[in-house]
Amino acid sequence: MSTALEWYREGGPIMLLILLVGVAGLWILIERVYVIVVRSKNNGRTFIERIIQLVRAGKIDEAIKECADSSAALPDMGLLILRSRSRDEADLHNLANAASLSVIPKLTRRIHYLSTLALAALLLGFLGTVLGVRQVLANSAGASAVTGLAPTLTPMAFAIGVAVVLTLGRGYVMNQSESITVEIREFSARLINALIDRPDVRLGHR
Secondary structure, eight states: HHHHHHHHTOOOOOHHHHHHHHHHHHHHHHHHHHIIIIOOOOOHHHHHHHHHHHTTTOOOHHHHHHHHOOHHHHHHHHHHHHHOOOOOOOHHHHHHHHHHHHHHHHOOOOOOHHHHHHHHHHHHHHHHHHHHHHHHHHHTTTHHHHHHHHHGGGGHHHHHHHHHHHHHHHHHHHHHHHHHHHHHHHHHHHHHHHHTTTTOOOOOOO
């Protein structure tokens, strides 16, 4: 533990800024994982098939109840469409488009902050290293200057670590968000077909 603290301290004041950027990014990442993976994601394939079966069997109220019992993104989409009670295809498509404007942004909100924070961490690390090198060169000469350069690399190393975590985290939540978005689009298309009694098309299946 003491070794880690010494390593952190030798990086200078810029380390605190990099740490604050990392903490902010980690908070956003945890919040996005909770919203996207914990709250918005369910067993999408099973849910879609269950609701489509209920709608085609004329059990609209039961389908609405199943959608209302979940806080995931797919049920939200189904609830908005089913509660309209419309059977007009144009109206249903307009409603689905409007519903997607309400549901999908919840999945992508603040994700782009992670890449911005990762870049900010790298720039701060680079700045800390440049300032450290400048100070060493100004205060030392010859072999002592070369020896004193080692601690100046600490901010950059720390920043790279923060950027790696935030970049990987962004990739994960973005993948989960895109997966749910694809399911939402499939669900709305198949649900509209079911409501107007058009043959079902299982997108992505043979």
